Amino acid sequence: MTRYLLRRLLGAIPLVLGVATVVFFVIQLAPGDPANLVLSPGMDEAVIEQTRENLGLNDPLPVQYVKWLGSLAQGDLGYSLNQRRPVAAVIGDALPNTLLLSALALGIAFLVGIGVGVVQAVRPYSVPDSVLSVVALFFYSMPSFWLALMLILVFSYLARNVWELPIWFPSSGIRSSDFDLMSPGEQLVDRVRHMVLPVTALWLVLAAGVARYTRGSLLEVVGQDYVRTARAKGLPERTVILKHALRNALIPVVTLLGLYLPVLFSGTVFIETIFAWPGMGKTIFDAIGARDYPVVMASSLIFAGMVVVGNLIADLLYALVDPRIRYE
Amino acid sequence: MTLRPLSPVSVLTACLVALVACGDAGSDAAAPGATGAVARTADFCGPAMDAVAAYQAEVAGSPNMPGPAERYGGTAVVGGIGELQGGMNSLVSALHETSQTQIFVNLMTLVQVDENLEPVPYLAESWEVSDDATSLTFTLRDDVRWHDGEATDAEDVAFTFTRANDPETGFPNAAFFDNYTGVEVVDARTVRFGMTPHADFMDPWRAVAIMPEHLLGEVPASELALHPYGLECPVGNGPFVFASHRPQESWTFTANPDFPVGLGGRPYVDRYLYRVVPEPTTLLTDLLTETLDVYINPPPNQAAQIVAEEGVDLLAYEWRGFTFVAWNSRRPQLADARVRRALTLGTNRAEIVDALLVGYGRVANSSVPPFHWAHASSLADVDGFDPNEARRLLDEAGWVDRDGDGVRENEDGVRLSIEMKYNEGNQVRQDVGEIMQAQLGQIGVELQPTVVEISTLIEQMTTSRDFDAVTIGWVTELKVDDTDLFSSNRSEEPWAFSGTNNPELDRILATLQTVVDREEALPLWQEYQEVLNDEHPYTFLFYPQRLAGVSGRMNGVEMDVRGDWLSAKDWWIDPAERRQR
Numbered sequence A: 001m002t003r004y005l006l007r008r009l010l011g012a013i014p015l016v017l018g019v020a021t022v023v024f025f026v027i028q029l030a031p032g033d034p035a036n037l038v039l040s041p042g043m044d045e046a047v048i049e050q051t052r053e054n055l056g057l058n059d060p061l062p063v064q065y066v067k068w069l070g071s072l073a074q075g076d077l078g079y080s081l082n083q084r085r086p087v088a089a090v091i092g093d094a095l096p097n098t099l100l101l102s103a104l105a106l107g108i109a110f111l112v113g114i115g116v117g118v119v120q121a122v123r124p125y126s127v128p129d130s131v132l133s134v135v136a137l138f139f140y141s142m143p144s145f146w147l148a149l150m151l152i153l154v155f156s157y158l159a160r161n162v163w164e165l166p167i168w169f170p171s172s173g174i175r176s177s178d179f180d181l182m183s184p185g186e187q188l189v190d191r192v193r194h195m196v197l198p199v200t201a202l203w204l205v206l207a208a209g210v211a212r213y214t215r216g217s218l219l220e221v222v223g224q225d226y227v228r229t230a231r232a233k234g235l236p237e238r239t240v241i242l243k244h245a246l247r248n249a250l251i252p253v254v255t256l257l258g259l260y261l262p263v264l265f266s267g268t269v270f271i272e273t274i275f276a277w278p279g280m281g282k283t284i285f286d287a288i289g290a291r292d293y294p295v296v297m298a299s300s301l302i303f304a305g306m307v308v309v310g311n312l313i314a315d316l317l318y319a320l321v322d323p324r325i326r327y328e
Numbered sequence B: 001m002t003l004r005p006l007s008p009v010s011v012l013t014a015c016l017v018a019l020v021a022c023g024d025a026g027s028d029a030a031a032p033g034a035t036g037a038v039a040r041t042a043d044f045c046g047p048a049m050d051a052v053a054a055y056q057a058e059v060a061g062s063p064n065m066p067g068p069a070e071r072y073g074g075t076a077v078v079g080g081i082g083e084l085q086g087g088m089n090s091l092v093s094a095l096h097e098t099s100q101t102q103i104f105v106n107l108m109t110l111v112q113v114d115e116n117l118e119p120v121p122y123l124a125e126s127w128e129v130s131d132d133a134t135s136l137t138f139t140l141r142d143d144v145r146w147h148d149g150e151a152t153d154a155e156d157v158a159f160t161f162t163r164a165n166d167p168e169t170g171f172p173n174a175a176f177f178d179n180y181t182g183v184e185v186v187d188a189r190t191v192r193f194g195m196t197p198h199a200d201f202m203d204p205w206r207a208v209a210i211m212p213e214h215l216l217g218e219v220p221a222s223e224l225a226l227h228p229y230g231l232e233c234p235v236g237n238g239p240f241v242f243a244s245h246r247p248q249e250s251w252t253f254t255a256n257p258d259f260p261v262g263l264g265g266r267p268y269v270d271r272y273l274y275r276v277v278p279e280p281t282t283l284l285t286d287l288l289t290e291t292l293d294v295y296i297n298p299p300p301n302q303a304a305q306i307v308a309e310e311g312v313d314l315l316a317y318e319w320r321g322f323t324f325v326a327w328n329s330r331r332p333q334l335a336d337a338r339v340r341r342a343l344t345l346g347t348n349r350a351e352i353v354d355a356l357l358v359g360y361g362r363v364a365n366s367s368v369p370p371f372h373w374a375h376a377s378s379l380a381d382v383d384g385f386d387p388n389e390a391r392r393l394l395d396e397a398g399w400v401d402r403d404g405d406g407v408r409e410n411e412d413g414v415r416l417s418i419e420m421k422y423n424e425g426n427q428v429r430q431d432v433g434e435i436m437q438a439q440l441g442q443i444g445v446e447l448q449p450t451v452v453e454i455s456t457l458i459e460q461m462t463t464s465r466d467f468d469a470v471t472i473g474w475v476t477e478l479k480v481d482d483t484d485l486f487s488s489n490r491s492e493e494p495w496a497f498s499g500t501n502n503p504e505l506d507r508i509l510a511t512l513q514t515v516v517d518r519e520e521a522l523p524l525w526q527e528y529q530e531v532l533n534d535e536h537p538y539t540f541l542f543y544p545q546r547l548a549g550v551s552g553r554m555n556g557v558e559m560d561v562r563g564d565w566l567s568a569k570d571w572w573i574d575p576a577e578r579r580q581r
Helices: A002-029 A045-054 A061-073 A087-122 A127-140 A144-162 A184-222 A225-232 A237-249 A251-266 A269-274 A280-289 A293-321 B036-060 B096-106 B154-164 B203-207 B280-288 B300-308 B337-345 B349-356 B387-396 B427-441 B454-464 B503-512 B518-535
Strands: B010-013 B075-080 B111-113 B119-121 B124-129 B135-140 B180-187 B190-195 B240-246 B250-255 B271-276 B294-296 B312-317 B321-327 B361-363 B417-423 B446-452 B469-476 B538-544 B546-551
Touching: A002 A061, A002 A293, A087 A127, A087 A184, A087 A237, A087 A251, A087 A269, A087 A280, A087 A293, A127 A184, A144 A184, A144 A269, A144 B280, A184 A237, A184 A251, A184 A269, A225 A237, A237 A251, A251 A293, A269 A280, A280 A293, B036 B240, B075 B280, B096 B203, B096 B240, B096 B250, B111 B203, B119 B124, B135 B154, B154 B180, B154 B190, B280 B294, B280 B300, B280 B546, B300 B312, B300 B546, B321 B337, B321 B427, B337 B387, B337 B538, B349 B361, B349 B427, B349 B538, B417 B427, B417 B454, B427 B446, B427 B469, B446 B454, B454 B469, B503 B518
Parallel strands: B075 B271, B075 B294, B417 B446, B417 B469
Antiparallel strands: B010 B469, B111 B119, B124 B135, B135 B190, B180 B190, B240 B250, B250 B271, B294 B546, B312 B546, B321 B469, B321 B538, B361 B538
16 A cells, blocks of 8 residues: 555656646746836836846746756745745745635535435435435536625625624635734634635535535445345345445545545635635736746646645545455 | 836836736846745844834834824724735835835835825925926935834935836836936935936935835845845834735734824824735625725726715725727838827717716826826817718728728728737726727728737737737826837837837927926927827827725725825724724
8 A cells, every 4th residue: 555655656756747847838938928027118128137137037948947947856946926935935825725725615515415415316306306406406507706706795795784694704815804903712713704605605516516426326326236135134224325335336426526626726716816815726827927937837836746646535535435446 | 906017107007997916927136046035034024023013112102192082093904906016115116006005104205295296295304406406405304213213314215216226126117216316315314316307306206115224225236126025024114014914815004103293193093904805896895894994996887886885985086097099000000190090089988988987087188197287188178089080081091991891991902900909807998999899890990809818918019019909008107208108219119019100209208308397398298298199109098087995984084196095194983983803
């Protein structure tokens, strides 16, 4: 098992480097460069030249590439051209925010999604199944940015200003303006309140997909001989479904998890923008727009790494849910 | 995002009404792999912030509070779409939103301007200009201290000027000081500048915040851009003391108890926060749910909602920007001024202002905005919507529909077909494109609006000149200098994208910047704007008003063409209306 893990991780290094290399050259193909963006009327030629020189933009591309690789080998991700601070600090600020948001959303989505899928599959084509199907399809087909705006409308604006409910949720940021003046207990409550809407906007859409997969997969498994055997030998229905059938049915769901992991790392641009959540999605988006090459490169590296890790986790989970799968 | 830096002259605002925050790209001295700066953060910021904390503790006991006692206290929270790029370092950042916070919140300028835009004392208590306007001497207040207790003196002023003019600093607005020749520290409170005569020589001293020499004097100019001072530990001398900066999230400042009584003393509010919220809908919700007290620069289509909501007010005020279509006169279709004018006449700009700005703005005909003393009001109503006159001009210029396809051609068979580019994410500019496409189609012009990503668009405008027309905006300073835009001897420079070549304009532009006396300069400015209108390098679309949504509990909020945070130190909140904490 350890050898397998090691092999997989070592094998990922050339892959990740390959991705980074492609990104490095492709982004340089896009027109516009960082030095251009600092130009303004009245600016001295010498200043422009100095800027290009300082940014290392006067080096030929291969030289820039080798320099970048060299710094990377020393663990130096360089400086953000846009934010004017080390890339490590930029990512260090944004990544934890995104991971918190994603991990929570993913966790809730899979718990709720699998639960709903099981309830549906136990009594297929019943009224609860149909209702849940409609609800799941409703959220599954909804663009997440629209859902986010509706959540804000209902749980921030309407709840507070129109219905004047005692509980409403803030629409932006990860903490209140008064956060620094709060006691630790209040700070915790404040952070949780700010998390509710963005996490909900994410998990609702994800859970709907998970529920569809779980239902379909479980229905298929329930029809199989070994489940009939389990029932025939008198096992309670609960044990049959949760212990025998579900484990088998989870394999496609685990595949889904492997696919969602990296997407959640990078794919929350809309949610982060709408809820003013200072995370990676927004950071990458801004960096690409500003031709902030060092941040784009570092993010691509991390993203590629997350894809590898996501797939690895999925593969390991296969072994967990299906004893027939073993890794040597 | 406004696209970059303000220039002395003008600033390209790529996203005046941005739906996405555009990145303010670019550092001026980013040395990739410069790990040294990480160590500097600890070395510099630790002691600097300790000194601020120590001095603030010392003065907290005896604050300068000359105002009514009940006004002091509370937190004011303002929200805007973008991060304050570059932070509180006035030498490397000139993004409009950032410099507003520098000059009105954390730092000080030598002078401010009154409602007539005439300079009034601020950090400088008085100044004197020599008779021939070649020397300018400032006398500084003796009671302004940096937030760590050091006195603000003439060395700070000289340092700021010297660094701004050092190309290694990469100061984006160096042209501010075009007509300045040198600086001399006379004594601790007196500093003298040499200059060549200019009508608006005071403008830089309103716009550029003075920086602390005692902290940054030893920092090499080329390292200022990446110095942690601006983003992590600014030590200002203005009404508010820096408390914290959470990148992409918020800036927090606290009231400066040591701010001179002569300038109003300590601000009324205890704390001033700036929150970064990238989505306008969220900003609006935050304002309506009182999460924010001030929402700066909402798009005009949110104005009605702000007006309708109880307990929230809308401020609409004159702004230093204008939006225009630049025509690339290097293109055969656009080489003739008559064609360019016909395109203006064929566009119903009054309707655009009504529909897209919901009336918050007015039709523009000049690069000198209405707030400016040299604005030619005689041009206010020229070139109104007149499709028949537009058709006549096009006929006269030799553009006639020869093959009956509805689009005009010239003698050589070149079609009057124009691709008009605008930046992605800007709804107003997109709508402008569609309206003009429909209206100009009526006079036989094929206009094709094309969306382009902002970095790419800038490159195409300033470097490759790969465009027929582009819809974009400028923000001007109080000093207007269009030399870089329209002078033919700058035609190879980035900002001469219209390719204007008009000897008369050249002559006037060369003279305009040297006349000191406004009375004397006025006729020249008038002539300039008339000649510019004849040349018609741009179709000026409109001067938008700037909007702000302000919570009803905020008192003393004033905003005008001088700036958004103009009165921040005078904002106050009734004790009953304050936030719980």
